[in-house]
Amino acid sequence: MASLRPVLEAPEISRALTRIAHEVLERNHGPQGLVLLGIPRRGVHLARRLAERLAAVEPGVDAAAIAGSLDVTMYRDDLRRQPARTLLPTALPPGGVDDRIVVLVDDVLFSGRTVRAALDALNDLGRPRAVRLAVLVDRGHRELPIRADHVGKNLPTAASERVRVLLEETDGRDAVLIEGAPESGEGRA
Amino acid sequence: MKHLLSAADLSREEAVQVLDVAEQMAGTQQREIKKLPALRGRTVVNLFFEDSTRTRISFEAAAKRLSADVITFSAKGSSVSKGESLKDTALTLEAMGADAVVVRHPASGAPHRLARAGWTRSAVLNAGDGTHEHPTQALLDAYTLRRHLVGGGGPAAGADLAGLRVGIVGDVLHSRVARSDVLLLHTLGAEVTLVAPPTLLPVGVETWPCRVSYDLDGALEGLDAVMALRVQLERMDAAFFPSAREYSRRYGLDARRLALLPDHAVLLHPGPMNRGLEITAEAADGTRSRIVEQVSNGVAVRMAALYLLLAGEDA
Secondary structure, eight states: OOEEEEEEEHHHHHHHHHHHHHHHHHHHTSSTTEEEEEOTTHHHHHHHHHHHHHHHHSTTOOHHHHEEEOOOGGGOTTGGGSOOOOOOOOBOOTTOSTTSEEEEEEEEESSSHHHHHHHHHHHTTOOOSEEEEEEEEEOOOOSSSOOOSEEEEEOOOOTTOEEEEEOHHHHSSOEEEEEEOOSOOOOOO | OOOBOOGGGOOHHHHHHHHHHHHHHHHHTTSSOOOOOTTTTOEEEEEESSOOSHHHHHHHHHHHHTTOEEEEEESTTSGGGGTOOHHHHHHHHHHHTOSEEEEEESSTTHHHHHHHSSSOOSEEEEEEETTTBOHHHHHHHHHHHIIIIISTTSOOTTOOOTTOEEEEESOOTTOHHHHHHHHHHHHTTOEEEEEOOGGGSOTTGGGSSSEEESOHHHHHTTOSEEEEOOOOGGGOOSOOSSOHHHHHHHHOBOHHHHTTSOTTOEEEOOSOOOBTTTBOHHHHTSTTBOHHHHHHHHHHHHHHHHHHHHSSTTO
16 A cells, blocks of 8 residues: 655645745736736645735735636646546636736646646636646646745655645645555545 | 437536536537538438438538538338348448438437447447437537526526426327437436326336326426426327327326426427427427427537547557
8 A cells, every 4th residue: 555655744835835836926016917827626625715815914805806717628638548537617807817927827837738728728818927837736747847936845746656735625634645655546636 | 428329428518618618619509600510521321211301400510510511311212122231231331431410319319229230330329219318409408408597598607407306298108209318317426307297107217217107287386497398109009098198188298287397497399299298289389388499409418419429549
């Protein structure tokens, strides 16, 4: 049986998100034009938490009005290799994405394929002024020329290991775990 | 799920999944760019041996919105009018590499034959066969009912139709919609009552999972939704009711009858309507009517069915 090794606990996740929120603001010289789009499932909750942190630092920012979700299922390159999956909601904040600074938010950055799918999905929704990427964990092993702008933690892993992100909203607690599955392990991108 | 031949093929979970995916598909149809890449490179053949406007256009729009290549084949103007059999037509389509065949046929059971006879590896979607079934119509009816009666006009992800009371009125005998609706709505937990003159009820209707009544006024009370069925004059080979006037007096939906329903109740009709026979123009165009919306919901539901059948592996 695979071993489960915790690498981040709730306080560290919270600190990482607070730091990312500040980085996003700093990089953008303020909150203007920002839209945070989480990739379901867990990215959506992370995007909402980031938006709440932005709203806490920047008066005048309404967290609900800048956070949204972007389902990439139909844009995945492995769509045909698995049974058809249920679609999850895509919900854009009121002003859409045209001419906004879109920050894509996901839990784990791995092969980069999910992010590529997200860029394609975004392309069908409008034309943002810029797109940035924020992830809680970057575990390496990229298969596409994609990098993150904001990273909670860089986590060197073996390709055979699995990284599991648990969030209060979906799993009842916050944690990042590494599951050491010998060989066959195919983590999610 | 490889084919969609009967509403009975769907479990409660599968049916709810189709409705949930349809919600998301409907969301994408509000966008400026309505096209999605999910079925890029797939070929969908619309095989129509019987006239249809709504269903054919709806399937065609659904497949195109998902980026599939669509070949529409209607019996008129094809070799079918020269006497080609269903089998030879199927072999031709197989040779052309169709991934899915959407079939409408006047013979009950034709889609089943097409799917099971080993003539083709395509997924088969029943778009109406004879007086048997029309599963995507039942799905769009369920979707419309869920939106209005469970979601309060909006999405209701994960929900079924438990406890809703639905009346289906009219020519049940010739209706493929009625059979599919009874099966699917029952799967989703709704209580269905069929209302029709005894001559327009099929043999064996007592074994269907629904109630049957001959008296429309008595059945209307407490219904959450009522659906009028088209009187299918083209399929009638005998006198099933004394006169059109008597039929519409006893089984037609008009403003007086709709007023007997609770305030939240909605009115459906699978179309095309015989205005003045099973439904008055006043009722069809009234505030309870969701008939026009049913058509647009049809595209979202068919997108969901095509996506779930074709987008994954083994398609």
